[in-house]
Amino acid sequence: MVDGRILKDRAAGGVMRILTITAVLVVVVMAAGLVIKSMPLLESRPLGGLLFSSEWKPLRGEFGFLPFLAGTLWVTAIAIILALPVSLLTAIYLTEYAKPRVRKYVFPMLDILAGLPSVIYGVWGVLLIVPFTGYTLLAGGIVLGVMILPLLVSLLVEIFSTVPDALSEASTSLGATRWQGIKRVVLRKTFPGIVASVVLAVSRALGETIAVLMVCGNLPRVPQSLTDAGYPLPALIANNYGEMLSLPLYEAALMFAALILFTVILLFNVTSRVILYRVEKKFAL
Amino acid sequence: MKFLEEKIVKALMYLSTALVAAWVVSILWTILSKGWGSMSWEMVSQLPGGGFYIGKEGGFLNAIVGSLYIVGASAVLGLLVSVPVVFYLNVYLRRSSKLGYAARLACDVLFGIPSIVYGAFGFALMVALGMRASLGGGIVVVTLLIIPIFIRSMDEAARGFPREILDTAYSLGATRLQTIGVVLRQIAPGIATATLLSIGRAIGDAAGVMFTAGYTDSIPTSLSQPAATLPLAVFFQLSSPIAEVQNRAYAAAAVLTLIVLVLSVGGRLIMNRFSKNKLQ
Amino acid sequence: MTRTFRPDNKFPRSADTTQMKIEGLDVHIGASAILKNVNLVIPDKQITCVIGPSGCGKSTLLRSMNRLIDSTEGARIEGRILIGDEDIVHSGEHITELRRRIGLVSQKPSPLPMSIFENVAYGCQIHGIRNRRKLRLVVRHYLEAVGLWDEVAERLHTPASRLSIGQQQRLCLARSLAVEPQFILADEATSALDPIASRNVEELFVRLKNDYSIIMVTHTLRQARRIADHVVFMYLGEVVEAGPAVQVFDDPQHELTKKYLSGAFS
Numbered sequence: 022m023v024d025g026r027i028l029k030d031r032a033a034g035g036v037m038r039i040l041t042i043t044a045v046l047v048v049v050v051m052a053a054g055l056v057i058k059s060m061p062l063l064e065s066r067p068l069g070g071l072l073f074s075s076e077w078k079p080l081r082g083e084f085g086f087l088p089f090l091a092g093t094l095w096v097t098a099i100a101i102i103l104a105l106p107v108s109l110l111t112a113i114y115l116t117e118y119a120k121p122r123v124r125k126y127v128f129p130m131l132d133i134l135a136g137l138p139s140v141i142y143g144v145w146g147v148l149l150i151v152p153f154t155g156y157t158l159l160a161g162g163i164v165l166g167v168m169i170l171p172l173l174v175s176l177l178v179e180i181f182s183t184v185p186d187a188l189s190e191a192s193t194s195l196g197a198t199r200w201q202g203i204k205r206v207v208l209r210k211t212f213p214g215i216v217a218s219v220v221l222a223v224s225r226a227l228g229e230t231i232a233v234l235m236v237c238g239n240l241p242r243v244p245q246s247l248t249d250a251g252y253p254l255p256a257l258i259a260n261n262y263g264e265m266l267s268l269p270l271y272e273a274a275l276m277f278a279a280l281i282l283f284t285v286i287l288l289f290n291v292t293s294r295v296i297l298y299r300v301e302k303k304f305a306l
Numbered sequence: 307m308k309f310l311e312e313k314i315v316k317a318l319m320y321l322s323t324a325l326v327a328a329w330v331v332s333i334l335w336t337i338l339s340k341g342w343g344s345m346s347w348e349m350v351s352q353l354p355g356g357g358f359y360i361g362k363e364g365g366f367l368n369a370i371v372g373s374l375y376i377v378g379a380s381a382v383l384g385l386l387v388s389v390p391v392v393f394y395l396n397v398y399l400r401r402s403s404k405l406g407y408a409a410r411l412a413c414d415v416l417f418g419i420p421s422i423v424y425g426a427f428g429f430a431l432m433v434a435l436g437m438r439a440s441l442g443g444g445i446v447v448v449t450l451l452i453i454p455i456f457i458r459s460m461d462e463a464a465r466g467f468p469r470e471i472l473d474t475a476y477s478l479g480a481t482r483l484q485t486i487g488v489v490l491r492q493i494a495p496g497i498a499t500a501t502l503l504s505i506g507r508a509i510g511d512a513a514g515v516m517f518t519a520g521y522t523d524s525i526p527t528s529l530s531q532p533a534a535t536l537p538l539a540v541f542f543q544l545s546s547p548i549a550e551v552q553n554r555a556y557a558a559a560a561v562l563t564l565i566v567l568v569l570s571v572g573g574r575l576i577m578n579r580f581s582k583n584k585l586q
Numbered sequence: 587m588t589r590t591f592r593p594d595n596k597f598p599r600s601a602d603t604t605q606m607k608i609e610g611l612d613v614h615i616g617a618s619a620i621l622k623n624v625n626l627v628i629p630d631k632q633i634t635c636v637i638g639p640s641g642c643g644k645s646t647l648l649r650s651m652n653r654l655i656d657s658t659e660g661a662r663i664e665g666r667i668l669i670g671d672e673d674i675v676h677s678g679e680h681i682t683e684l685r686r687r688i689g690l691v692s693q694k695p696s697p698l699p700m701s702i703f704e705n706v707a708y709g710c711q712i713h714g715i716r717n718r719r720k721l722r723l724v725v726r727h728y729l730e731a732v733g734l735w736d737e738v739a740e741r742l743h744t745p746a747s748r749l750s751i752g753q754q755q756r757l758c759l760a761r762s763l764a765v766e767p768q769f770i771l772a773d774e775a776t777s778a779l780d781p782i783a784s785r786n787v788e789e790l791f792v793r794l795k796n797d798y799s800i801i802m803v804t805h806t807l808r809q810a811r812r813i814a815d816h817v818v819f820m821y822l823g824e825v826v827e828a829g830p831a832v833q834v835f836d837d838p839q840h841e842l843t844k845k846y847l848s849g850a851f852s
Binding site: 026027029030033034036037038040041042044045047048051054055058106107108110111113114115118119123127129130131132133134136137138139140141142143144145147148149167170174197198199200201221224225227228229230231235255258259262275276279282283286287289290291294295298 | 308309311312315316318319320321322323325326327329330332333334336337340387390391393394395398405408409411412413414415416418419420421422423425426427429430431450453454457481482483484503506507509510511512513516517537538540541544555556559562563566567569570571573574
Binding site for chain 2: 652657660679682683684685686688689692694696708709712713761762765771
């Protein structure tokens, strides 16, 4: 005897299960779609040539991604170098030193920073950074650094606050200063979490499009210095996709660019999330 | 010696935090003051005259309406998909469930995938289906973009859900499905915050709608017509050489910033009102 | 209060089967055995108190009786728990119907996040009663049954969480009664209450036993002495001794029971 309520319960369970599985499958479908669409390029060119050639002349059928890979790496590196120390110090200050009153003001600020659209950062960069740096990698890196800062701070704050106070207090009670306690205990214990957060922030930086596109100059050359213009991968896609469908290989090339981003970011994300889950679990209760 | 180190580090910390605050102020001040100067009633009440890129007349009503359409529709669609998933994860599945772990990981990962990839993938899919850049396409891609945010932030709220409430409902003979009313009531503030967060992300996203929704001077009257959006109104019009058009971009940037600010403050208020036991 | 009130004949009661029989009940959580071969008969329309030191499996026994143990991670349950000819352990999804017949009052009052009225009406709504007039009758009747009506009649539609703890506990009891159960499981139902509220609830249970079989886990021996008709003493997941209260308290058969009653351990 099965009554209607139980049938409904089961049916709804089935539907919700399918929805949940679909959410997992989106990742797979996306990967498959990107691979299929970049196939024409991958079949006709060796992978090494695509990644390490700096010749980008789509009309002549030459697709070397090095300028874009280099541009992406440069801006991301600058962003992390600028953002990491500030984020670490801010996060430590907020979790270990700051009074609740200070936190009450700083957390909403971080919220605002995190919530501002990419294009707004772009405008800010154009108005305030570009006049000093020109449209260069440096401008891109600075804007990107400010953009990933709130993410980095909130991840770090979350990690630091999982460490029981007793741990660092044990150290201070032995005569160490607060900072020594933090250095020896908190930073050491949470090191995997810090690395994971940085990786996560890096992957966020890798994919940022509009803001970087607006301040970076976008020249398809391998940059030689900070003050050269650069052309990161996402900017390449945004600038050209949708208009170049008449050239099948060009479309495949842009899809390949998306595939590179997707793959790298997927790997970074999966590893760092798994590490973060473990860190959270380790200190839970 | 160690006290000197403590002092230096502390000073650096103050400096860093001050720097963060300075950035916030600098960005808001730059955008709002620049936008305020170009703001007028025409800006928010008229369509661009003579083309958005070269026409000197009119405003960016097309982008405001387009963004509202896309954000509104995708917030509703996103809720429809993610509420059941969150309910399933937390009521039907056990904590140790493999599917639950996979789904949470997938959402975290999808959250990290840049919107330009969503946009490129979505557009490729649309081309394969014979669709052109349109309001409908934009809605679908933005929905995909915000579902992970919806799911993860509601899931976070559901995590703190007291199990006794479920037990109580069960002990009265409720099926798992029948507990949905109680669960939704209990995590309502979480759902509201998640919605504001998702709307904030959706309204600011440019790369996802760039190819999929396209851009236009007019207000779309059907799902198959292209739609303008606020972030793209900023992006495209800023690159115009004409000062009047650039002013439209600045005004649009200010409007966008104000919307995001309101959403962020609103989210804070909801959180503070309903989660008194949480510290932050 | 009398049993005759039936705002609706939705839940006809078979008058005779309010006896519960537990046969060879084993419960494991993960690798550890929480209940070991429990055999019990819960007598009809009496108060059965389950006593024993903490961690002896009292709560698990209670949670097995309505199979809420299902929601415990890694729990496995074997054996039989019979009401009439229905076996709770092997009832599968039918348990949602059986749970209606087994009310639960937990240690900490657990009002649902809704108004006082909705809390009491919730169970009826789950079981398909939608008629507002009927629901109003039910709510009033059971609030009266737990002596809460006069205190809350003016604010039925305010959140239940605003009541005092003692009121909340009586509300939870009214909520359980509203689906017309045959059994009431009470897990240290008075331990979170102040002495006066606690006495109130105790007296309520004594009145209710005319109509319900009440199974009560309690930590306070004095409470068991005051209200129990039947006593089950458990230790380390096993039933050491069970029988009429008079016999167990005044003439315990088992050495462990004697020690426990004399306060040698708790």
